[in-house]
Amino acid sequence: MDRAVTMRQVAEAAGVSPATVSRVLAGSTRVHPDLRARVLASAERLGYRANRVARALRTRSTGTVGMVVPNITNPFFPVVIQAVERELHRRNLRLLLCDSADEVRQEAEVLQILLDHRIEGILISACDRIASRSMIRMAAGLVPVVQVDRLAVPDLHFVGADQEGAMAAIVEHLVAQGCRRMAYVSSSPRISTAVERLRAYERLVRAVDEPSAERTYTGDFTLAWGREAARRIVGEHDLPDAIVCANDLVAVGVLQALDEAGISVPRDVLVTGFDDTVLATVARPQLTTVRQPLADIGREAVETVLAARQGSPATTRKVLPSLLVARASTGA
Amino acid sequence: MDRAVTMRQVAEAAGVSPATVSRVLAGSTRVHPDLRARVLASAERLGYRANRVARALRTRSTGTVGMVVPNITNPFFPVVIQAVERELHRRNLRLLLCDSADEVRQEAEVLQILLDHRIEGILISACDRIASRSMIRMAAGLVPVVQVDRLAVPDLHFVGADQEGAMAAIVEHLVAQGCRRMAYVSSSPRISTAVERLRAYERLVRAVDEPSAERTYTGDFTLAWGREAARRIVGEHDLPDAIVCANDLVAVGVLQALDEAGISVPRDVLVTGFDDTVLATVARPQLTTVRQPLADIGREAVETVLAARQGSPATTRKVLPSLLVARASTGA
DNA sequence: CAGGGCTCAGAAATCCATTTCTCGGATCCG
């Protein structure tokens, strides 16, 4: 199992010193062509592969970036992770992935572990906009940290989508469809995007219909909560003409409960989602939603963390635009 | 950025040698209580954290396991990855995740990179049951490799679900519902599970209705292919009474196309999926499908790779049972 | 009381690639 060839062996086989082998392989300095050829031949013949652990120790750079996500099974994250992994791979870096299970304790623990591993930087989607703060700040004191999608520490690098703009697109779309009485089914107030979406909804809707701004229902990010919220809405005296949902999963739950209650979408009420996950096209009717540029977010996050590592001192804050995708659930 | 405290500093602060600090922290040998206390106090005071890179070099163990998946955005994998990550975390190990983008070249490249990183072992879902073989074999010559879900090298560790049994459950269920004329919408023949499912279907159905065994449509793992396949089926002279699909995504595509063609499920034809992803419950009608024990697969894979690292020489092959989940698409 | 065994802690070797230091030999210029 441990028959690894070392640089010393290559050096001996080529009749040179390890230093020369290093120089040839790094290509940093000029080496006599003959020696160079001999070294390359020996390396090739012995199947030499540099030990990255030893290199990391000497150069103080491991070539790996850590990423912490609250829950990989949320279909939002795999897309971001994929983009991150690709971009890192392109730059010859590796991804050390950790799941915080939506728990601050676990999050703090994996952050510490990532630091111990001497990663080059950290990408994190904080699981709690308040409670995650101190640990992220601490980590940021040691390596570059970029917050992805969810914001916890305001004065630290952030890459995410424009929640406000996305919500505005939804509300404008609904108003254009003639909606006035709306309701909002929100999700966990623990995370920044949920809060931003809710605040944006309240502010935007207030301009159209004062009571709609109060008609909000807060739960979590699950199908079950969507169903529950829809039942409550249906149970109240008068049905709104649109139900705005904090994400696709919740919206699908709402659709299911409305279907069971015999309420037709979009005839009786319009419904919107958020994220444009695969669920949006699978649901019946297909969901109007907003698409965040997830791959761009992943790429930009990598770029930001690497720029910060290079010493760029400014705090970057990249807010990317989202795109309204109108479908059958709002009569499109 | 690089103000890390070293063991030497802790040693000096405590007035002992680095060796003693190591012994105290490892707890391996008995150390005089006074020294022990002094060391712990210094370590605490200086905020000492062992450099895992240095430790990895010396102990020849990095404490990280590599995983290669063909596509993280396939909802199948995040669940497995999550289980893997949890199990590794529980055992104080880390996950280095790579995406092979369903390409053998890329897969070979990331395998080599993982080896260079001196990971303890590798978990891999091969992207091609034939072409992935040689590189996986090569990697297995250096570190323990466990194939997860998809098999490429028969005589190497494998953990996955019982495809045959799962398909049997589906066919039996359909037969019990009175179906006789069936069709199968398959996916990429490049991966082992697709092949196993197809062969199982052919074998099982032959016992019920010979022509059904021939009525198979092979494409890939996408929604679009499901739609396309359904259109072809509808275009032929007589509709089967059940359409068996290789996975949920394909089944949802089939459902959509049937809906557009005005064919009612389950009245006119029954439809089944495979995997029991979230899509199965979101689709209308809800999909009958089989649930693979993904979390168990992830856990067992970790256990297998660690057992192999400990030197257990036998090739393990864990085939876990799947569970039929009957829903509306087959009249349940 | 001397020698054998034991324990514990420091000195030093080790893991392996990189990088600095050093020096012999060649080139160049006055």
Added chain:
DNA sequence: CGGATCCGAGAAATGGATTTCTGAGCCCTG
């Protein structure tokens, strides 16, 4: 032709933790 400058390659230091080797000190026993 002698001294300054370069160049290239080997020797050695480096990174930081672990582990083996060593030896001092102590206890026990014959």
